[in-house]
Amino acid sequence: MQDSPAASTPYEVLGVSPTATDDELRRAYRLLLRQTHPDVGGNATKFHAVQLAWERIGSPESRAVYDRRRFDNTEPSAAPDAYAAPSSRGPATKSSLKTRMHGHPGGQARLRYLDLVREWAGRGTVIDDPYAPALIRSAPRLVRHCLAKALAEEATAQLVANLGIGFTAWHDIDTGGQTDKLDHIILGPAGLFGLLSEDWGGSVQLRRGELVGEEVPDEDRPIHHFDDAAKMIARGLKVRFTALIVVLPDGAVDEPVSLPKRGRRPMIIVIPRSRLVGVLREGLAGMERGSFEKVFELRSTLLNGIRFVNT
CATH class of the missing domain: 1.10.287.110 (DnaJ domain)
Structure with a gap:
């Protein structure tokens, strides 16, 4: 953390x-x-x-x-490569990744970080490297959070990429409304999952149906906005999510916590990143797994209906 x-x-x-x-x-x-x-x-x-x-x-x-x-860009522990822009913005090939991947994970958050860091630096200021560790450390928290958000989405995508040929993933999905974008949609034998990838740089707790923590701004309502974004997708494509998953860095949450299913609203769970692959492969306790035919039908619906945010 x-x-x-x-x-x-x-x-x-x-x-x-x-x-x-x-x-x-x-x-x-x-x-x-x-x-x-x-x-x-x-x-x-x-x-x-x-x-x-x-x-x-x-x-x-x-x-x-x-x-x-x-203020030292040469510090070894700064790990600048972790902050650098992805080397390739194109889709992964079938030969390199087993999971079918669509969209650009972290793309919108990266662009927002670049916009904010230039705005913070000031008009006319030349920034040789927007990912220089010294620049990142001295930037305001709002700016740093945008980069942390991008890195969190990219880390999730890396795990999802190796799930296997039976999975399909979409990233940075346009909800078609005024709500935030949906970070990821994952379809596999265990069901259809909407994912939110986040990193506030500290631990969080689930309290009264919302995530709170020392580093989470008081005005933020991540669960609420995540639920709204998933609802827009579900209505627009006429699909139903098996569950919504908030993925946090290990250490941000001690154990998985959840909000039970309510009406047509799916269960919402909050998990550390190291638990993600297991949940996507095995599903949740007591959850009915979908059939192969259902997965195939859903994949066609999603492929034809999903649109991506402009990056």
Whole structure:
């Protein structure tokens, strides 16, 4: 989780500017310790994050090391290749991937990141490499989240790509309405699944039917928007999803959690990425698996009806 572009910087955790004095940093740390300590009703996760932030920038020496890395493009641990644009934007060939893949996973999120990072840098500023680790680390969280979102979608697609010839996947699907796009649709022997790939750079919980967490903006309603997007697809193509799956990085959620099926709304489950392949292959407990004929019929419907967002 700490390698995510969306993860808060130590300065953001402590609520101070990167230009804050050592005294301002120390006061912010002590205040947050008192406010977040579990013994006085604080949040244990936030308390731990405050301590980690202080370890990284609390002393002049550690702060100097962090700041040097923050603006150093040559840092080995920055793993710039993970942020770089995909080497090929075209569809995968049958010889290289077993799963039938359609669309461009992470394409829209990548383009939004590039637009936002140029807007943040300022008109007329020349950006030699928009994926330079130093640039990413210094960008606002909204900008970093767009890149983390793209990487999450690409990571999901990589897992899906090796499911086998019995699966078909569509990525960056246009809902045909005012709702957000649908990240992925996966069709296989276990059923028809809609997927949301996300990464907020921190852990999340399911509370009152919605995902919440320290790094999730208060105004965000990811489950609500995901459900709406899937509903638009289901109505437009006259199909029914077996389940909707929110895929998060390992560590963002401890164990799979779910919202039960309600009326025509399918079950919604939230899982760590390492559990995705098993769910797509085996389905869910108590779920009726589709027949080969049903899968073949659905594939034709989806191939003829799905449209992709403009990337």
